Amino acid sequence: MLGKKADPKDLKKALFLERENAWDHIPETQMKALESYMGTYRSFLDYGKTERESADTAIEILEKAGYVDIRKTKDTKKIYYNHMGRAVAVFRQGKGPIEKNLRILVAHIDSPRLDLKQYPLYEDEEIAMLKTHYYGGIKKYQWVSRPLALHGVIAFPDGTVNSIVIGEDDDDPVFTISDLLPHLAGKAQMTKKANEFIPAEKLNIIVGGKPFSDDKEVKDRVKLQVLSLLNETYGITEQDFVSADLEIVPAGKSRDVGLDRAFIGAYGQDDRVCSYASLRAVIDAEDPEVSSLILLLDKEEIGSEGATGANTVIAELVLGYILARHGLDQSAVIRGLLANAQCLSADVNAGVHPDWKEVHDLRNAGYMNGGLVLSKFTGVRGKGGSNEASAEYVARLRDLFDKNGIIWRIAELGKTDEGGGGTIAKFMSYYCMNVIDAGVSVLDMHSPFEITSKADIWMMYQAFKAFLED
Numbered sequence: 001m002l003g004k005k006a007d008p009k010d011l012k013k014a015l016f017l018e019r020e021n022a023w024d025h026i027p028e029t030q031m032k033a034l035e036s037y038m039g040t041y042r043s044f045l046d047y048g049k050t051e052r053e054s055a056d057t058a059i060e061i062l063e064k065a066g067y068v069d070i071r072k073t074k075d076t077k078k079i080y081y082n083h084m085g086r087a088v089a090v091f092r093q094g095k096g097p098i099e100k101n102l103r104i105l106v107a108h109i110d111s112p113r114l115d116l117k118q119y120p121l122y123e124d125e126e127i128a129m130l131k132t133h134y135y136g137g138i139k140k141y142q143w144v145s146r147p148l149a150l151h152g153v154i155a156f157p158d159g160t161v162n163s164i165v166i167g168e169d170d171d172d173p174v175f176t177i178s179d180l181l182p183h184l185a186g187k188a189q190m191t192k193k194a195n196e197f198i199p200a201e202k203l204n205i206i207v208g209g210k211p212f213s214d215d216k217e218v219k220d221r222v223k224l225q226v227l228s229l230l231n232e233t234y235g236i237t238e239q240d241f242v243s244a245d246l247e248i249v250p251a252g253k254s255r256d257v258g259l260d261r262a263f264i265g266a267y268g269q270d271d272r273v274c275s276y277a278s279l280r281a282v283i284d285a286e287d288p289e290v291s292s293l294i295l296l297l298d299k300e301e302i303g304s305e306g307a308t309g310a311n312t313v314i315a316e317l318v319l320g321y322i323l324a325r326h327g328l329d330q331s332a333v334i335r336g337l338l339a340n341a342q343c344l345s346a347d348v349n350a351g352v353h354p355d356w357k358e359v360h361d362l363r364n365a366g367y368m369n370g371g372l373v374l375s376k377f378t379g380v381r382g383k384g385g386s387n388e389a390s391a392e393y394v395a396r397l398r399d400l401f402d403k404n405g406i407i408w409r410i411a412e413l414g415k416t417d418e419g420g421g422g423t424i425a426k427f428m429s430y431y432c433m434n435v436i437d438a439g440v441s442v443l444d445m446h447s448p449f450e451i452t453s454k455a456d457i458w459m460m461y462q463a464f465k466a467f468l469e470d
Contacts, residue, residue, distance in 0.1 A: 022371040022407040022455035023262075034458045037280070038264065041457065042254040044276045045266045049249045050151045051086045051298045051308070054109035054272060058088050058279055058296055065283045076322045086308040089318040090294035092282050092468075098326055099333045100340075101290035103468050104433070105278040106310065106424050107346035108300035111268040112136030112446045114143060114203060114248035116152075120241055121207070123223040128208035130175075132248060133200070136301030140198040142447050147174040148205065152246035154236060162234050167251040174251045175205045205248060250448035257451060262369075264457070269450040271300065273457060274346035274439045281464035292468045293319065293341075300347075300424055310427040338431035342393070344438040344467060345425035346460075349373045349411050351441030351451075359419065364412045366441035368451075371407030371459040375437035378413075380420030387426040389436035397436065397467075404466040407459050411441070438463065 006014075026034065044061075048054035062080050067090065070079045076098070081089040087109070094101070114132040122129055134140065149167025156162070167174040179198075180189055189197040211221035212228060230236040254266030275296050282294045299309030306312075315338060320330045323337075349366040353359075366373040376394060379386025394410075401408050413419040428435045440460050443451035 019367065019370065019409070020407050021369050022453070022459050023369055025371075025405060025407050026455060026458060030458070034454065037458065037461065038454050040280075041273070041276050042264065042266070045254045045268060045272055048109070048272065049111075049149070049268055050113075050247050051110040052153065052245070053151065054275065055082065055086055055088050055296065058109075058275070061279060062088075062090060062283070067283075070318070070321055074325060076325055079322075081318050081321070083314060084308050086298040087314065088294075088296045089314060090279070090282055090292075090296075091318065091322055092285070092288065092292045092294075094288045094291040096289050096291075098291055099323065099328055099337055102293060102337055102341040103288075103290055103470075104293045104295070104315075104341050104343040104428065104435075105281065105346050105464060105468070106295040106297065106343065106428060107274040107278050108271045108298065108304075108310075108424060109275050109296050110136070110298045110301050111249075111270060111272070112138045112301055114148075114205075116241065116244070116246040116248065118242045119238070120246075121223060121226065121238060123220045126209065126211075126222055127206060128222045128226045130205040130207050130248075131201075132203050132205060134203060135247075137446050139194070139447065140200065140203060141194065143203060144177040144179040144198060146176065146448065147251040148176055148248050149251035150175060150246060151249055152244060154234065154240050154244040154246070156235070156240065156243070162236075164234060164246065175207055175248065177203055178206055262454060264452050264454060265449050267448050267450065269452050270348045270442055270445050271346070271439070273442075273452055274348060274460070277457065277461045277464050278346050280461060281468055285465055285468040288469050290468075290470075297424065303422070304424060304427055310424040315428075315431070335431070338433055341431070341433045342396075342467075343425075343428050343433050343435035344464065345387075345423050345428060345435055346439055346464070347375075347423045347425075347437050348439040348442045348445065348452075349375055349437070350413055350419070350445055351443045351453075353443055359414050361412065361415050364410070365414075366409060366411035368441050368443065368453045369455050370409050370441060371456055372401065372463045373409055373411045373439055373441055373456075375412065375423075376410055378421060378423050378425060378437060380422075381417060384420075385422050385426065387423075387429045387435060387437075390434065393434040393436060400466060400470055401463055404462065406463045406466065408463065 048057040067078045067080050070081045077093045113135050115135050117131045120130040154162050208226040212225040250267040257263035257265040278294050282292050299306045304310040323330045351368045352365050377386045377388035425435045440456040
């Protein structure tokens, strides 16, 4: 305790909270490791643009690190569970009793995008088009007049599944949504609100323009040409679109941003930046005392509903397998284990945009280069639909992060009446566990090219690792 006679400068230093830049707290000796991490993270982004691809890439990383499919082993030390190819659970056994303590990191691997409709292909004005249905919260105007790629799978009645990726290789064609030229947009677009001037039903993809033959008696010759190319390469007929998961995503790879390469720009960093950090943290954690459960889930961008989202019993399912193999009564142990768990809901927050500061309460906002961001509560306006962490849990995490040199900050998502949103945290709190959102600040969130800070990513990874090792 400092008395009233203390030097004002010393007193201010002791009592005030000063915002810090994470770069100032990363020693030069860590820079090589930091850049190595960013390279592998960017590869994770580039090869995992959909939830299926992210799950496959995560499993490949896990298997290289010695993790085994839970269905192929009786061991529970390092295992993973592939849930429908769209979500992954990872378990690492600690040195302590398996039924006593548990650390959970939960993140999501889906991102806003455009999905193809069930019957997407049509021809109009001798141009072949694909109809889409947007997934998650997007600004529709950000998806027009830019190169787009097609990713996904088509499942056939005989049980075979074909994967499709078109638009990523340098010699691939790309797709696009054509916009109106400004000369003709006056009445059609310019007088309308931003959420109205590109209707969802006009988010249609240009996919072809060459007739199949010169026989003009044949209708829809361009559509026929597209279907014939798809059939030749992938065995597709028009009916096969009904059993397909085909997604339109931005074409191209992640990039370093800025002359100093301080930032990463890429599609899907919400929330793959946290997914990758969670994955690496459980692999890299050194000799953990307690067990760890990592959940990389689907459907968060549409409310976590559905069989591969957080609003399921996936945590109980995986832990049930593990407890049974240790001869423990699942019904008696599993709920208590989850209730006593400590959880970080690994998700991002909005970084303060220098040109749009007015949407934030700057005293309670996340900043680029500000390190790890904790969100004590979520929800909208009067904390509607919120999960809120207890003071005791926040205090415990403060102590953990400070002891490990983690630069961190508490932040809300925008001003009270303007911002807000939900995360996986509220579904984890169903189990009565301590849970709080933890991630990094992002610029251009939900856009086709989101921006993150390498310093923030590094702090988040170090924080997640310390959380699992504690």
